[in-house]
Amino acid sequence: MSEISVSPNPALSTQEVVDLTRRLNYGTWRYQRDWNPLHIADAEGCYIIDGNGKRYLDLSAQLMCVNLGHKNPVVVESIAEQARRLPYIAPGHTTEVRAQLSRMLLDVMPEGLTKFFFATSGTEANEAAFKIARLSTGKSKIISRYRSYHGATMASMGATGDPRRWPAEPSVKGQGFLFAPEVNCYKCPIKHTYPQCGIACADYLEHMIENESDVAAVIVEPVVGTNGVLVPPAEYLPKLLEICRRHNVLLIADEVMSGWGRTGSWFAVDNWGVKPDILVTAKGITSAYVPLGVCATTAKVAAHFDDHLFAHGHTYEAHPITLYPAIATIQEMQRLDLVNRARSMGEYLGPKLRALKDRHPSIGEVRGLGLFWAVELVKDHVSKAPLNTRQEKMDGKPLVVDRVAADMMKRGVSVVAWISHFVIAPPLIVEKADLDFAVEVLDASLSIADEAVAG
Known part of the structure; x- marks a missing residue:
C-alpha cells in the first residue's frame, strides 16, 4: 500500500485557526462571548507550544491527565x-x-x-x-x-x-x-x-x-x-x-x-x-x-x-x-518509576508552595499529596471566604484566579484555575528546575490576588 499523507490544505495561520474555532465550535464550561482560545501547535515533555512558537510549562498536565508528559x-x-x-x-x-x-x-x-x-x-x-x-x-x-x-x-x-x-x-x-x-x-x-x-x-x-x-x-x-x-x-x-x-x-x-x-x-x-x-x-x-x-x-x-x-x-x-x-x-x-517519583517530587514541591503562604495574604491554604496540589485564595484568614464564589463563576463574572492565571501565561506557565484556587498537577516527569520556575512565576503573579485582598 502506498503512503498517504493527510494534512490541512491550505495551511491556516494562527489567527485563522482561532477565528474558525471561535465561530464554529463551542468552548466548554464558559460563556461564548469572550472565548479566545490559545492555538497550540506543538507540545513536548512538560511544555506546550503556541502557534507563534512560545513555550509554556504545563503546570496542570492540561486537565490533570498528561501524566507522562507530551509526546512520549x-x-x-x-x-x-x-x-x-x-x-x-x-x-x-x-x-x-x-x-x-x-x-x-x-x-x-x-x-x-x-x-x-x-x-x-x-x-x-x-x-x-x-x-x-x-x-x-x-x-x-x-x-x-x-x-x-x-x-x-x-x-x-x-x-x-x-x-x-x-x-x-x-x-x-x-x-x-x-x-x-x-x-x-x-x-x-x-x-x-x-x-x-x-x-x-x-x-x-x-x-x-x-x-x-x-x-x-x-x-x-x-x-x-x-x-x-x-x-x-x-x-x-x-x-x-x-x-x-x-x-x-x-x-x-x-x-x-x-x-x-x-x-x-x-x-x-x-x-x-x-x-x-x-x-x-x-x-x-x-x-x-x-x-x-x-x-x-x-x-x-x-x-x-x-x-x-x-x-x-x-x-x-x-x-x-x-x-x-x-x-x-x-x-x-x-x-x-513515576509513582515513586511523584511522591519524592511532591515532597520537594510542597514546602515551596507552602512558603508562598507566608508572603501572600491572599493564600488561605496550600494542600496536596504527591504531585497533586491546590493553592486556595481567600478574602481573609478569619472567615476563610473565597476570593470569588460559585455563583460568580456561573454568572460569567471576572474571577481573580483567572486574572492570576492569565498573568502566569504571559510569564510562560499554564495552570488550571477554578473559582478560587489553582490545581497544580504537572506531568510526573517534571524536573526540579521546572518546579522552581513555576513557583517563581506563581509568586510573582499572586501580587494580583494580594491587591484584590487589600482592595
Missing part, C-alpha cells in the same frame, strides 16, 4: 502500531490487546478489583459504575458529595456536586442522587474541627444512609480533584468503607483524576489501604493520548451478572486503539 515516543508508537494491526472490532469479539491490558490491570489496581469494563472517558465509566451498582444491589440511590465532579453525561452530572450541575440539573425521575458534606478540614462544611470531630463528616454520611430506604452506593473522589484537591485525614476513607460495609452499601472510588501515580501511589485509595467495591478511572491511564476509561469491580459485584443481564454497552467499548496505549503507558510508568 513509546506511547505514540503504540497508537500507530495498533492502528496498523487492528484499528477496530466490535466489543462482542475480543482481541489480544484486550486480554493483555486486563491481565496487567490486576497488577496495578487495588487488590480485589478483578473485572473490567472499558469506556472512552471518565464520565462514561461512571455511568457504567452507577448501572452496575444499582443492578447488582437492587437499590437505586447513590450518595455523592457537594465538592465533587463526576462527569458531563446525564447521570454523572446528576452525581456532580459542583455548580456545573446547576444549569443542566437532571430532571428524569429516579436519577436518585443525594449529596453529603465533603471532607474539608480547612473549612469544614459542618463546622467541626479535626481531630476532635472524630470524622463527623463520615458520621453524617452514615446518618444519611440510615434515613434513606435504598442506598446502592456512595461515590467519592478519594482526593477531590478540580474542586480543590481536598486530601482527607487518614481516618476518613477507612471509616467510610467500614460504614458502607456495615450497611451493605457499595463504595465507588472515582479515580479519574487521582489515579495513575498522581498522589504518589498507583491509586489514591492505596495511600490509606482502602479497597473499594468499584473503582472508576481514565485520564492518566493513557496519559490522555487517546480517550480511555475503566470501570473496575470486585468479583462479588461481578458475580451478580452471571445469572442476570449486564444491561450496558456501547460501540467503542474495549476499542483496540485505546487499549494498547494503556499498556504502553503502564510500562513507561514502571520503567521510569
